[in-house]
Amino acid sequence: EKVSIPATKAFIMLEGLGADLTMVQWRDIAQTLGPNGQPLGTFNSATFSVNSYFMARNMYITTSKHIHF
Numbered sequence: 001e002k003v004s005i006p007a008t009k010a011f012i013m014l015e016g017l018g019a020d021l022t023m024v025q026w027r028d029i030a031q032t033l034g035p036n037g038q039p040l041g042t043f044n045s046a047t048f049s050v051n052s053y054f055m056a057r058n059m060y061i062t063t064s065k066h067i068h069f
Contacts, residue, residue, distance in 0.1 A: 029063070
């Protein structure tokens with residue numbers, strides 16, 4: 001899943017069941033082409049972006065290991 005928490009959504013807490021059971025994973029990288037056919041770039045390729053007060057525990061956030069161009 002690709003997750004984005006905007007500045008207007010403050011004080012969010014995400015709690016998983018453990019890093020081996022709860023995973024947020026996406027496969028975008030800077031070179032991934034967006035809907036306009038151009039590369040997403042570093043900031044638009046984030047798996048998890050947070051612009052507010054936020055806490056996470058007992059979860060694993062990662063980029064997919066299987067990247068295909």
